Structure formats: C-alpha cells, structure tokens
Amino acid sequence: MxxxxxxxxxxxxxxxxxxxxxxxxxxxxxxxxxxxxxxxxxxxxxxxxxxxxxxxxxxxxxxxxxxxxxxxxxxxxxxxxxxxxxxxxxxxxRGTVEQKLDWTFKLYDYQKRGEVSYQDVLAIISATYKMIGTMVPLSDDEKTPELRADKIFRLLDKDKSCDKLKYEDFKRLSKLDPAILGALSSYDGLI
Structure with a gap:
C-alpha cells in the first residue's frame, strides 16, 4: 500500500x-x-x-x-x-481502552525497550506541553512537564531515579489518574 x-x-x-x-x-x-x-x-x-x-x-x-x-x-x-x-x-x-493504552505505551516506549524511564516520560510530556502551548489550563501539580512526570511516578509509587514503567504500570495508572482515561477517550465519537 x-x-x-x-x-x-x-x-x-x-x-x-x-x-x-x-x-x-x-x-x-x-x-x-x-x-x-x-x-x-x-x-x-x-x-x-x-x-x-x-x-x-x-x-x-x-x-x-x-x-x-x-x-x-x-x-x-x-x-x-x-x-x-x-x-x-x-x-x-474507536479502539478499546486496552488498545489505546497499548498504543500510548508504545508512544512513551519510543526506544522500544518494553519499559519506560522517567526521562522517557519527561521527553513525551515536554513535547506535549510544547505542542499545546497555552491552549490548555493546567493544575498546579502539572504546571511543568517535570511536575507532571513526577506525579506519574508518585502515583505509581515508583522511584524516578531508578524505576522503569512497564505496560502493566500504564494500566494501573489509568485507574489512578482520571485524566489518563479522559485523554484516551477524548477522540471517541469524533470520527
């Protein structure tokens, strides 16, 4: 094709x-x-x-x-x-939540290692913040990419200096942070 x-x-x-x-x-x-x-x-x-x-x-x-x-x-x-x-x-x-989570994990796992470091998470979040600019108001605990990445690791009880996130962690995060499910379903019904 x-x-x-x-x-x-x-x-x-x-x-x-x-x-x-x-x-x-x-x-x-x-x-x-x-x-x-x-x-x-x-x-x-x-x-x-x-x-x-x-x-x-x-x-x-x-x-x-x-x-x-x-x-x-x-x-x-x-x-x-x-x-x-x-x-x-x-x-x-139109995919299922599971499919969207899998796809999102692939986005964060851009080095294709099967795991995501704090620096990987920070890179994607920083790129996202640069893209949206001032379009989206952010809560105080997410005002910077570092604060958002820190929050993700904190929610998962992970040490950002040494722990890596696996796909299962992403699944768990989607249950701990309502913003994740909101983002995953933001395109539902649009297409």
Missing part, C-alpha cells in the same frame, strides 16, 4: 475492514482523502509536522510529532502509508 493507487483493492479493503473499526465506505473516503493530501501514497515526517502545525497554531508540535510519527510508522520505513495511518486512527478514535 506504499504506492499511490486511486482505489483500494478488494483484498486491501477486506484486510483493513478486519484490522480496523471502519466500514467499507469509510475506508474508501479516508483513502481518497489520504491520497489527496499525500499523492505519493506516503506521508513523510516533515509533511506530518506541517499537518499538526495547523491544529496547534499556539505551540510547536515538531518534537511531539517526531515521537508520534514513530508509532504510526509501524514498519520503520520513514514513511506512513495508508494502512499504518488508518489502523492508528482506528485505534485512537
């Missing part, structure tokens, strides 16, 4: 229907839109950043997009093809 074809093949359509929460009509519409925006059938990281900048005009999404791009680019080809795009969109917009 890396090359531009004006229409999805029956096989591609069938496999994407099985791999996503989209029906045939939705997949065809998304594909047309993807090709309109990416005539080559592939989205580069630079193009990805340009798109995000439209949605976050008061911040700088570049760093966040670098991390996000790595999760979308499942085959590490340095491009996002339609299949990678639509599967991720399906998970983030």
């Amino acid at each position: 890396g090359k531009s074809v004006s229409k999805l093949s029956k096989d591609d359509l069938q496999s994407l229907k099985q791999a996503t929460y989209f029906d045939k009509r939705e997949l065809q519409q998304w594909y047309k839109g993807f090709l309109r925006d990416c005539p080559s059938g592939q989205l580069s990281e630079e193009e990805f950043v340009k798109i995000f900048k439209q949605f976050f005009p008061f911040g700088d999404p570049s760093e966040y997009c670098h991390f996000l791009f790595r999760v979308f680019d499942a085959d590490s080809s340095k491009y996002i093809d339609f299949k990678e795009f639509i599967i991720t969109l399906s998970i983030t917009s």
